[in-house]
Amino acid sequence: MKKKLQILPSIIAYFFVLLFCYASVSKILDFENFQLQLAQSPLLSAYAGFISYAVIVLELLISFVLLFEKSRNVGVYASTALMSAFTIYIFLILNYSDFVPCSCGGILEKLGWTEHLIFNIICVFAGFLSLILVARQEQHLFKRTLLIIVSTNILSILLVIFLFISSEDIIKHENNFTRRFLLYPVVEDKIKNLDHDQYYFAGNDGKHIYLGNKSYPQRLTTVDYDLNVITQMRIIPDSINHLFKNLRLQVLYPYYFLYDGTVPVIYRGKVGSRNAETISYKEAYFSQMIPLDSGSFVVRTMNRDSRQLSIASFDIHKEPKIKLFDHILEKQADGVFDSDGQLAVSENPRRPIYLYSYRNQFLTIDHQFKVKKKLNTIDTISKAKVQITSMSDGRHKMSAPPLKVNQNIAAYGNLALIQSELKGKFESSEEWKKAKVMDIYRTDRQEYIGSFHIFNRRKKAMSDYDMTDQYLFVIIGNELIRHKYRKPLTDYLNRGSRKPDPRVGTH
Known part of the structure; x- marks a missing residue:
């Protein structure tokens, strides 16, 4: 022994x-x-x-x-x-x-x-x-x-x-661009086939999601959360003799808004009613718009004096109707291409969000149009990599393709899902060919939570997505897909969140 x-x-x-x-x-x-x-x-x-x-x-x-x-x-x-x-x-x-x-x-x-x-x-x-x-x-x-x-x-x-x-x-x-892929923070649980692949999310009311259509811009499609019932309605504006370039649709229950900032015109109607009245015509040119209530909006427009992109408030009941807030978007090069991005909205509470396309930053904006938070995404592109050429008439144009950082954003409560365009450290190029990468952030403080994939289906990639209090909805090709939240997303959504208004839209 x-x-x-x-x-x-x-x-x-x-x-x-x-x-x-x-x-x-x-x-x-x-x-x-x-x-x-x-x-x-x-x-x-x-x-x-x-x-x-x-x-x-x-x-x-x-x-x-x-x-x-x-x-x-x-x-x-x-x-x-x-x-x-x-x-x-x-x-x-x-x-x-x-x-x-x-x-x-x-x-x-x-x-x-x-x-x-x-x-x-x-x-x-x-x-x-x-x-x-x-x-x-x-x-x-x-x-x-x-x-x-x-x-x-x-x-x-x-x-x-x-x-x-x-x-x-x-x-x-202080992330150094290392993504952490969470284990199934959302789980696909239901799919609805649509009649074609030109739909985008126009909002929701807590029980239904609303879809706009790029091919048929006057069509409002309503789908219940269970993806069982689809109704479609053709909107009839009171005047339509305009040269439209980008007619879009948004819903903030009980109203829908049909608009084109290049005309510019805004129509408003009540959900369920085909008839839409003109509430604004040639009062404010804009490239993006988010309704705040039945007659006030946050828009992205061009400052005529500086020729730079600017966030503005637009209220049809006030004089002057439009008020510029030039301090919100920060110029890095020309103030146009370097400041390009997406104007979106978060619910519970409802507040505007601006996501820069070519730099690692997004902004939350309060109702006084003050920047509440400047938050960074995890990539390292803090300055937009755009090459600008000045024209003889004072305009600018891109002289080379820019490096795109962020593609899209949807938010609810204190969470934001950002579709990234850049591959992080230790990530497989093959995975990027098969899926879109979604990064999860807090909107009330600087914090990256994790990432997950939305995989392609039938060789089609995700075209749009939207967050509600209960589900993540995704459009891939002609399929509308519902995902349920799981931990840790449910923890973040439930933590300190007040009960949402079931009749308020998202985006």
Whole structure:
């Protein structure tokens, strides 16, 4: 028995050699996937680049040290400390992370997180046992061995905890363009076929979603949340003898608005009624518009004096009807192309949002037209990469295709879903061909929550999407798809959110 106990430390040492050699070689052979897994870790995302190399180097170095009898004890100390780090990492994943990622890769890829935790604890115990058995052969080293074991393992545990805390802060508040793909924060649960693929979201009222149509701009389509009943109505304006260029439709229940800012004209009608009256004609030119109530709007227009894009209020009941707020959009180059973006609206409470297309920023705007928050997306393009050529008449034009950062935004409560156009660190180009990437942000403070994919269907990509309090609705080709929210989105939507008005539209 005594002889067997003397052999046991050597057996444990060679076990660690096999374990770390196999693990490190597996990581090297599938290094890109290993980095991607680390990037999706809820604990170490911000350090995926450094840690992916450090872990492999450590495992190979420890294996090498364990091969030699003179340095074997040092190798077992290091092995035990490393396994303690892996153990606390899994413990934090299971108990303190926002989500639990899939248990992928490594020597025990068939095991789940709990099984991994048990295996790691056994390895830590084996390391302790090996060192204690060696120390008992030389009694004067026993206390020192115990002190080194305890101190190295505590240090490794504290290091992982530190990395976890700092990584979370970096990912959420100072992200270095490392996306964290959440496990199914939305789940597709129902599909409705539409008659063609030219629809876009025009709003909702808490029970129905409303669709506009690019091919038939005077058609208002209503679909209930259960995607069972579709009704269509042809809008009949009181005057239509205009040269329309971009006739669009929006719903803010109980009204719908048909408009073209190039004419410019705004029609208003009541949902359910075909007849729409002209409420504004040649009073304000605009490129985008969001209704705030039955007669007031926030618009994006061109300042005639500066020839720069500007956000303005437009109220048909006031004089002057339009008021410019030039401070909202910040000029970087020409004040037109560099400030281009999407004017949208968030509900609960209802407030305008502006998403820049060519830089990593979006704005929340209050009812006094003050910028409430300037928030950044996780990519690193803080200055619009647009090349501008000045014309002899004072106008500007792009001399090269710009680098587009953000494509679209939808928001509800304190959450925003932004469709990104840029690939982050450790992301697969193949995935970008198959899906659109949605990044989730807080709108009340600077915080990135995570990302998810909306995958193409029948070789068609998502064309539009909208958020409500209950569902994410998506249009792909001629399909209207409903998604249910899951954690952590449900937590964020329910946290501190007042009950929404069921008869108010979104966007």
